[in-house]
Amino acid sequence: MAGWGLRVMVLIPRLRLSAGSSCSQQQTVARPAAALRGAEACITVNAMYVDSHAHLEGPEYDADRAAVLERARDAGVRYLLLIGGARGPETLGAAVAAADANPVAGGGQWIYASEGIHPHEASRADASHYDILRRLARHPRFLAIGEIGLDYHYDHSPRGVQREVFIRQLELARELRLPVIIHCREAWADLRAIIAEHWQSSGLGGILHCFSGTRDDAFALMDCGFLVSFAGNITFKKADALRSVASQIPLDRLLTESDSPYLAPVPHRGKRNEPAFVRETARALAELRGVDEAELGRQAVENFKGFFRLPEGRSLSPSR
Numbered sequence: 001m002a003g004w005g006l007r008v009m010v011l012i013p014r015l016r017l018s019a020g021s022s023c024s025q026q027q028t029v030a031r032p033a034a035a036l037r038g039a040e041a042c043i044t045v046n047a048m049y050v051d052s053h054a055h056l057e058g059p060e061y062d063a064d065r066a067a068v069l070e071r072a073r074d075a076g077v078r079y080l081l082l083i084g085g086a087r088g089p090e091t092l093g094a095a096v097a098a099a100d101a102n103p104v105a106g107g108g109q110w111i112y113a114s115e116g117i118h119p120h121e122a123s124r125a126d127a128s129h130y131d132i133l134r135r136l137a138r139h140p141r142f143l144a145i146g147e148i149g150l151d152y153h154y155d156h157s158p159r160g161v162q163r164e165v166f167i168r169q170l171e172l173a174r175e176l177r178l179p180v181i182i183h184c185r186e187a188w189a190d191l192r193a194i195i196a197e198h199w200q201s202s203g204l205g206g207i208l209h210c211f212s213g214t215r216d217d218a219f220a221l222m223d224c225g226f227l228v229s230f231a232g233n234i235t236f237k238k239a240d241a242l243r244s245v246a247s248q249i250p251l252d253r254l255l256t257e258s259d260s261p262y263l264a265p266v267p268h269r270g271k272r273n274e275p276a277f278v279r280e281t282a283r284a285l286a287e288l289r290g291v292d293e294a295e296l297g298r299q300a301v302e303n304f305k306g307f308f309r310l311p312e313g314r315s316l317s318p319s320r
């Protein structure tokens, strides 16, 4: 479709829209002219989403990275947070470099960066990496330190080292006055203890990415200033417990993410993920909550924008 905005003629009371069920964010709902007499309104509704967590620097995207970003733009992704460094401390800077590359029509001003030493890679961290993070944080679209945290499922690094590197990065984030992006798997008791002791008093909060904890974990950490971000695994058949938690998170604390290239949501499960697919996660969350997909997407965008105090996301008005 040629137009960019989702132009919808809406009668009052407002139609409940479920935008984005097709491949395009743009849907025109045309009403017969006769039906438009009387109390009518014409508003523009844009399907909009936030992808609060994606890894796009890897070889999975070497052949079509620009096209992946174009599809994200076309799907209505207003903010994209790229996560750098997760493949090892030697890859720190990947997200900042990608945010600078601006490969998408209209510029890359909607693409932001976060960098951190992943718990899997904690045993490979040395003093130089903290200096690199300090330098990267000067980038104007650098939003957070992360992903950082604890992963006791894989135990790729010894747990004591994971805790040490996590705490050190929390201290760095406090020094830089930046929020943190948390990765936590099967380590919630330790995570909560460390946040309470080393982070809560900063008042900086952060994002619990790809949340997999309990309702109690979520609420305890929301009290410490965290938003709760859900990924494509919320759409998986066996995710009833996670869906139950997601249905109880206040709408103004919810975020959506792709966690590309991992965890592609149904119906893309098993394939390479990409930011455009975040709408499937938004749709699943909206269904759980009994709200419009458009409303859920917009709320998550607002949550992200408000938390990081960002300017208006990339305009979807025609720029060609």
Ligand SMILES: [Zn+2]
Binding pocket: 147, 183, 184, 209, 210
């Ligand atoms: Zn993670």
Ligand SMILES: [Zn+2]
Binding pocket: 053, 055, 083, 086, 147, 259
């Ligand atoms: Zn990640």
